[in-house]
Amino acid sequence: MSASKKEWRQARWSEPLVYEIGDPQKTGVILPYLDELPKLAERVGARPQGKVFREDTPDLPGLSEVETARHFNRLAQMSYGVDVGPVPLGSCTMKYNPKIFEEIVRDPRIKFLHPLQDEDTVQGLLEMLYLLERWLAELTGMDRCSLQVPAGAAGELAGALMIKKYHADHGEERDEMLVPDSAHGTNPASAAMAGFKVVRIPTSSRGTIDLDALISVVGPRTAGLMLTNPSTLGIFEDKILEVAKYIHDSGGLLYYDGANLNGIMGIVRPGDMGFDIVHLNIHKTFAAPHGGGGPGAGVVCAKGDLVDYLPRPLIERDDNRYFWNYSCDKCIGSMRIFYGNIVPLIKGFLYIASLGGKGLREVAIQSVINTNYFITLIKNAKGYELPYDPSKPRKHEVVISAKPLLNETGVSAGDVAKALLDHGLHAPTMYFPLIVDEALMIEFTESEPLETIEEYANTLKKIAEQAYTNPGKVKEAPTSTSVRRVDDVYANHPKTVTPTYRVYLKRLRGEIK
Amino acid sequence: MSASKKEWRQARWSEPLVYEIGDPQKTGVILPYLDELPKLAERVGARPQGKVFREDTPDLPGLSEVETARHFNRLAQMSYGVDVGPVPLGSCTMKYNPKIFEEIVRDPRIKFLHPLQDEDTVQGLLEMLYLLERWLAELTGMDRCSLQVPAGAAGELAGALMIKKYHADHGEERDEMLVPDSAHGTNPASAAMAGFKVVRIPTSSRGTIDLDALISVVGPRTAGLMLTNPSTLGIFEDKILEVAKYIHDSGGLLYYDGANLNGIMGIVRPGDMGFDIVHLNIHKTFAAPHGGGGPGAGVVCAKGDLVDYLPRPLIERDDNRYFWNYSCDKCIGSMRIFYGNIVPLIKGFLYIASLGGKGLREVAIQSVINTNYFITLIKNAKGYELPYDPSKPRKHEVVISAKPLLNETGVSAGDVAKALLDHGLHAPTMYFPLIVDEALMIEFTESEPLETIEEYANTLKKIAEQAYTNPGKVKEAPTSTSVRRVDDVYANHPKTVTPTYRVYLKRLRGEIK
Amino acid sequence: MGSSRPIHWAPSSSDRDRSRALSVMGISDVFELYRDVPHNLILDEPPRVGFGKILSEWELRLTVEKFLSKNTVYIDPPPFLGGGWCPHLVPALVDYIISRPEFLTAYTPYQAEINQGLMQALFEYQSLIADLVELDVVNASMYDGSTAVAEAFLMALRVTKRRKILVPEHMHPEYRRVVETWLYGKNALLVPVKYDEHTGRVSLDDLESKIDNETAAVYVENPSFLGSIEEDVEAMADAAHKKGALFIVKFEPISLGLLKPPGRYGADIAVAEGQPLGSGLNYGGPGLGIFAVRWDRKLVRQMPGRIIGLTRDAEGRRAFAMILQTREQHIRREKATSNITTNEALMAVAAAVYLTLLGGRGLRDLAQSIWLRSHYLAKRLSEVGVKAPVFESEFFKEFTARFPKQYKAIHVELKKRGILGGLSLDRYWPEKSNECLFCVTELHSMKHIDKLVEAISEVIKQ
Amino acid sequence: MGSSRPIHWAPSSSDRDRSRALSVMGISDVFELYRDVPHNLILDEPPRVGFGKILSEWELRLTVEKFLSKNTVYIDPPPFLGGGWCPHLVPALVDYIISRPEFLTAYTPYQAEINQGLMQALFEYQSLIADLVELDVVNASMYDGSTAVAEAFLMALRVTKRRKILVPEHMHPEYRRVVETWLYGKNALLVPVKYDEHTGRVSLDDLESKIDNETAAVYVENPSFLGSIEEDVEAMADAAHKKGALFIVKFEPISLGLLKPPGRYGADIAVAEGQPLGSGLNYGGPGLGIFAVRWDRKLVRQMPGRIIGLTRDAEGRRAFAMILQTREQHIRREKATSNITTNEALMAVAAAVYLTLLGGRGLRDLAQSIWLRSHYLAKRLSEVGVKAPVFESEFFKEFTARFPKQYKAIHVELKKRGILGGLSLDRYWPEKSNECLFCVTELHSMKHIDKLVEAISEVIKQ
Numbered sequence A, B: 001m002s003a004s005k006k007e008w009r010q011a012r013w014s015e016p017l018v019y020e021i022g023d024p025q026k027t028g029v030i031l032p033y034l035d036e037l038p039k040l041a042e043r044v045g046a047r048p049q050g051k052v053f054r055e056d057t058p059d060l061p062g063l064s065e066v067e068t069a070r071h072f073n074r075l076a077q078m079s080y081g082v083d084v085g086p087v088p089l090g091s092c093t094m095k096y097n098p099k100i101f102e103e104i105v106r107d108p109r110i111k112f113l114h115p116l117q118d119e120d121t122v123q124g125l126l127e128m129l130y131l132l133e134r135w136l137a138e139l140t141g142m143d144r145c146s147l148q149v150p151a152g153a154a155g156e157l158a159g160a161l162m163i164k165k166y167h168a169d170h171g172e173e174r175d176e177m178l179v180p181d182s183a184h185g186t187n188p189a190s191a192a193m194a195g196f197k198v199v200r201i202p203t204s205s206r207g208t209i210d211l212d213a214l215i216s217v218v219g220p221r222t223a224g225l226m227l228t229n230p231s232t233l234g235i236f237e238d239k240i241l242e243v244a245k246y247i248h249d250s251g252g253l254l255y256y257d258g259a260n261l262n263g264i265m266g267i268v269r270p271g272d273m274g275f276d277i278v279h280l281n282i283h284k285t286f287a288a289p290h291g292g293g294g295p296g297a298g299v300v301c302a303k304g305d306l307v308d309y310l311p312r313p314l315i316e317r318d319d320n321r322y323f324w325n326y327s328c329d330k331c332i333g334s335m336r337i338f339y340g341n342i343v344p345l346i347k348g349f350l351y352i353a354s355l356g357g358k359g360l361r362e363v364a365i366q367s368v369i370n371t372n373y374f375i376t377l378i379k380n381a382k383g384y385e386l387p388y389d390p391s392k393p394r395k396h397e398v399v400i401s402a403k404p405l406l407n408e409t410g411v412s413a414g415d416v417a418k419a420l421l422d423h424g425l426h427a428p429t430m431y432f433p434l435i436v437d438e439a440l441m442i443e444f445t446e447s448e449p450l451e452t453i454e455e456y457a458n459t460l461k462k463i464a465e466q467a468y469t470n471p472g473k474v475k476e477a478p479t480s481t482s483v484r485r486v487d488d489v490y491a492n493h494p495k496t497v498t499p500t501y502r503v504y505l506k507r508l509r510g511e512i513k
Numbered sequence C, D: 001m002g003s004s005r006p007i008h009w010a011p012s013s014s015d016r017d018r019s020r021a022l023s024v025m026g027i028s029d030v031f032e033l034y035r036d037v038p039h040n041l042i043l044d045e046p047p048r049v050g051f052g053k054i055l056s057e058w059e060l061r062l063t064v065e066k067f068l069s070k071n072t073v074y075i076d077p078p079p080f081l082g083g084g085w086c087p088h089l090v091p092a093l094v095d096y097i098i099s100r101p102e103f104l105t106a107y108t109p110y111q112a113e114i115n116q117g118l119m120q121a122l123f124e125y126q127s128l129i130a131d132l133v134e135l136d137v138v139n140a141s142m143y144d145g146s147t148a149v150a151e152a153f154l155m156a157l158r159v160t161k162r163r164k165i166l167v168p169e170h171m172h173p174e175y176r177r178v179v180e181t182w183l184y185g186k187n188a189l190l191v192p193v194k195y196d197e198h199t200g201r202v203s204l205d206d207l208e209s210k211i212d213n214e215t216a217a218v219y220v221e222n223p224s225f226l227g228s229i230e231e232d233v234e235a236m237a238d239a240a241h242k243k244g245a246l247f248i249v250k251f252e253p254i255s256l257g258l259l260k261p262p263g264r265y266g267a268d269i270a271v272a273e274g275q276p277l278g279s280g281l282n283y284g285g286p287g288l289g290i291f292a293v294r295w296d297r298k299l300v301r302q303m304p305g306r307i308i309g310l311t312r313d314a315e316g317r318r319a320f321a322m323i324l325q326t327r328e329q330h331i332r333r334e335k336a337t338s339n340i341t342t343n344e345a346l347m348a349v350a351a352a353v354y355l356t357l358l359g360g361r362g363l364r365d366l367a368q369s370i371w372l373r374s375h376y377l378a379k380r381l382s383e384v385g386v387k388a389p390v391f392e393s394e395f396f397k398e399f400t401a402r403f404p405k406q407y408k409a410i411h412v413e414l415k416k417r418g419i420l421g422g423l424s425l426d427r428y429w430p431e432k433s434n435e436c437l438f439c440v441t442e443l444h445s446m447k448h449i450d451k452l453v454e455a456i457s458e459v460i461k462q
Ligand SMILES: Cc1ncc(COP(=O)(O)O)c(C=O)c1O
Pocket: A090, A091, A092, A151, A152, A153, A154, A184, A186, A187, A228, A232, A257, A259, A260, A281, A296, A298, C340, C341, C342
């Protein structure tokens, strides 16, 4: 029996909502020490009573353990992650997450530690965090890092606040944050949350920051520049030293969005480029899994004077004793309670520990090879184009445009994305950065073997071919996923928008219209 | 958006064989201490060389970790177990396997113990095994148990050998083993492996063993009777005490196949019924998962004189020290190396530990309720019938017959089974026991909630309805599984039978015809 | 041992694959791909991180073992430490489900059609929380309880365009620090409201005297950081609403098995740390920021975070989609309601599994068990000369106790006996050095509690 | 706390569901369902098993903790114990895959269409083993290495209808015991063949002198229990075949990265313990019985165990099916080739994952690493006055060493130093009390080995 042609279809379970099968009286858990309850009640001699207490039982559907297992196992079969197939979402650095990490973080000597237990009882964990901090400082070329920020965006907010406080402490009124138009949405959003006015810097035709435009807006109100390098186009800012000098000379600070570090990690350091503050995403560059949206873990690092501004506590060592240093003279405070998202941080520790500096450097090189290998395969494909100086090598990712395809066939980048799903492949990031029309932003990372990259490029070509012959067919995609194309208008229309089952029932009963 | 109608389809990946994507040069593992190799080679001063060594590299396809993960994750999505939906395979006791057990057995203090490490370093584990042995002896009404047998069938073989040796030691030549026609295939097979002639005992119209027939064959050559009670029909042998007395009086021994214990566990004990030897299936009655066919774990227990014949070693205690007793005066020997399938045995320990005697008894009762609840729902359904005294309550399982359906519509039990798959439900055991035509043997166990049982009964009725209106449609099933009906003739035909990829290639090359 | 093998987790990094790729690309040296990088920026050698070599799984395991063996796990008895992060049961199934590769390794479900299962799980999380707090809209998570409070405050500022927020004087000190950090750029003003020395509850009088037309929100913690359950919540809600301010309540999720839900007493926004719902301890992270809002277009439009909603597919099947994305940073950029993108989705799935396993009745039983156990400890402590609870008010799982001497010294003695005691309050208030905050949960048996009490009574007498 | 809740893992065992079920069935007491059971057989009360009460997950965890804390795990260094069961790398992915619920909780794939993934994994296992041993047919597993040998012997008896089997005098003693047990009913005769005192290899002369027309099979272990790699395997195969006997080889799977595979030197049946292929130690179980047979209809028809084969579905897709089931007990009953049904399928899947992760080249590298390390230990031991190896022959991972005094006493001293030494051979041969069997694998670093050697040299001098 020879191999069949490739057919893919996702599982479809039409799984009911837990509300439709559960019941508040059902349960899948036996509570601990149930036998003690009568004795406890007797000893306590009272029961919860009075106006603060409710009379009723919360109206939450319960299920037995077996039913719960089936329900969520079925839902899982209707999901898709890196362990199932490639997820080359640009800017998201979707690496394979080594399974050994999952095994290690399940150890009760991590899992069952209380954040406030005495430091002498968690020296091993603190030592790991200390090493992680040292390593990340080394990798970024920064002096110190705070492990506190729970994700990249929180790192950006921390950085923006540090810049704000730094200028305030120096008696300067600098309320403008420069952000390139190719930046991730979190950059302007973070700057705004920190109270800055966001000044948009355009991208030059070379795909790098428009230096003239930058110079034209920099001034005494400039607090700083938030930059990712390589940019979201995957292009390295070759004039970064000039940019840095210019900003610094005019009294501004440089913030580095480290989400795009993967292609240069261990090869070039933000600190050497002139950045003052850096955030990293442990869940991207250091392979902690994304968990369907989180938890991630961030770190925010700083150089020189800015170290004083880092969120506290910082991990420190003193005579071989590890401890949290809360001392905060100028610091911005704390970005969350406790120390950070420990579980993904430990995965980051394990990643660096396994690879070492040499391994990390090879990882970076491989991710860049993968990007450029893909570019070579797709370069002359009909329907797609590579905006911004195609002769330049890309780094961690590449943005191609499906504009020719849209113009010539009516099939959009979004349609291409859905068509990819029908081949069992996850789509790239779509319509970002905003400066590229019909953008498809593709990042394979080092995790994808050449074979997957070839399959991906071939599939993109096949879809384009189909678009030229039968565009309607492409626009019908996806047909192989557990549902067909999802109705976003219905989902968002004020008359139908339904964020919870509670609202669903209220709509049914006419209580909400 | 209201709930959709129930549609199910299994994932389909057309996943290539690892041979079609792998390569001997690829790897997903970094070997430990690679950096030591040059130094080792130097210190050893030699290399593997000579006629016993191969020159070539084994021709095994390798894959990276990410590719391996995807390959097997995709295959898993095309499989089905209790955690995905009901698997009411009669006689298989497919219970839900509590996830806490999986977590516990991953502890290195179980996983990383060497079987030959000194007993003083494994006292905790031995204590657990000791308790398990005591508990199982108590549950079966036996004196001692050997944890050695890796599955039920091996327990049967052990039992048959014990019977053989017992008679031999008593100078008796008894070479006939009585086995009811309703018995599981392993019973006669085990008896034959132990060198017995198998004498088939018919089932009476009441569904119990035919006492007259039994009496007519019992004699001086009778070594013993292998019996499961309740039988594979789910019917309790109400004359068991008479049967036992009769066999014993004529010098034979009674062997209990414990695969069907679930419905009476903690309520009735084989020892009290008169059995001399018992095997249990930890992977059935005590909820260790089946793993797609194994590993299971068995135990074989004995009473009185027969204890001496149990396979060794036995777990024992002496002044609070636990140890393996290898002393073997009359014992049959060992059924496998070491002590048994420890991982599933520990799961059995955890199951009993969690439930206690009271809990086990409730489990038994619930499994019987579930069976009889199902019978009530299906009793008068068109197309099916309940052979052997429908007024009798069944215990752990029930066997219904689709004979009316076959006769009236041409749709067989096998077709019904395939049609069930199309509803996302696993089929029952088919065509067993052999004494029931078009048998569908259904065992829900206590794990299935009433709702699942109702769904199952309704689906069986729906299929029968469809058989009466459109039998051809039913015979087309399954259409929702990852493949359509599998071609067993092609699979088994001498010209096409292909047990390995090696044979596949040889067939392609014409080396095998 | 032959030609080069690939680096960990970079499948095509072997010499063989690399040269294949390079030859297709028509280049001869990988560093040609870095030709646009200023030469002087390129490091001469790999950075000094890790342990100076590639570690196999086995070596990694042994290395980690050396670290972990230096940690002490308190499990029997579990920690009695309070502070809003307590040991709770994490059913094994919860971990099992969130370890499923299809959930664990998924990204944010930007491609709805291929991630319906994940989205349904998140929708169920939102729905279960909505029914728990009795508010209609819930997002798919914030980072943790503290940032949920911060985002609630930021939202209140946006909604009301005012700048003052009333907070309890004895607000969770770590939360307060976080909130102050997050508000630093916003020129907001936190106004402390006194608490009653006897009951530990927020003083309604003081609250009413401080609220004004500049007030964006009134914030209460219920139970308070020190354990007291608030009684006058309806009156606080009224006071807030009368002045056009939002009423923001921080609750404890399991407590709602027994306590009235915030939605029933006028909360506009309810936030919580969701860690008790199956996340585990994990030395403080990840947490799960619960964020729920009243059904009011003005409020919903200003909500932070991702929301999954119900919809249909092209063939009319029920389906799920990310909704109201125009609030979010990837679309609205500097005008977004928050910068959050990566959140704690997997912990939200964990909470959905957890709540499904418990069911409403189970949650009530659980809350009752905790209530009884914490009261048992308080009672036993009173019997040995410790003032417990310090405040005359209802409490649920955490409460403060006052000792005849410095608590810190007692804590050290308890540790010697294998017990991790309460949280010394001098961490936040030097004047409360004789006090600690205890947390008692369903994991504390009577034996555990008795052991603690006996040790304390022994130590006090010393 | 209200009405009854269901018992663990029996979802409908609450009073509420029970009375619903009973009323549908029209009975009032569950014991009516036991009315056919003789009354005097029914126990008055539940049996005394477990811990006298229902244990929650948490209580179970704490209970187990008490037991497990009494075990000592040797990990750094790992055990040096030989005996055919050695510590090996189990890549985390292997455990992860076999924990997937769709594999873990499946039954034997009697319904092929719904279990294609499992069947493909098993087919891949069979195929990988076939290519490893270079024999064409492999079953989906036997219980362990020892029962695989027993089944091979039984098969040889069936195929040849003879009763004598030649086995090495120094056959694995535990295997021998198992085989004798399994053959007890068959009136078979195991004839020991001498081994060369110098080389530890089977004496070809003795073998040839004992083989006759009654001989069903010649069995060799390669490497032998005491570590020697056989050189004259082709001659043994010839000798067997000349007399119409089968040649059965027990091999060590990882060793085939370096050693010639049994299929290349005439084996008719090759068996092995598959534990090194990703199963782990697990205190000896589960194992994985590997069973491979030459492509010969007569042999294949007599094979024990389940086999998955390639086929097609009704639409021509590639598919998998259980094949040649007419050999099996559920069809052939007392005429079956074996009584086995439950086997070690999940461990076979683990082996498939393991071998895929390694690849051919990886397996070779692994075997080389083991070879070097075991030779390093032997060499180092020789330097400190221990005879190692005892035999002059090639060895792979296990070898025997002879000490100037009783090994047992040395073992105890090593244990005091945190080292689990070799397997004392007086366990099987009292006269070999100065000898032990060491196993060295890829998990033993040079440091581990040096530590062992230093400890031994210290102890010897005492
Ligand atoms: C370039 C860039 N910056 C910032 C972020 C925000 O990081 P996080 O999702 O960890 O908050 C992302 C993530 O999507 C990103 O791609």
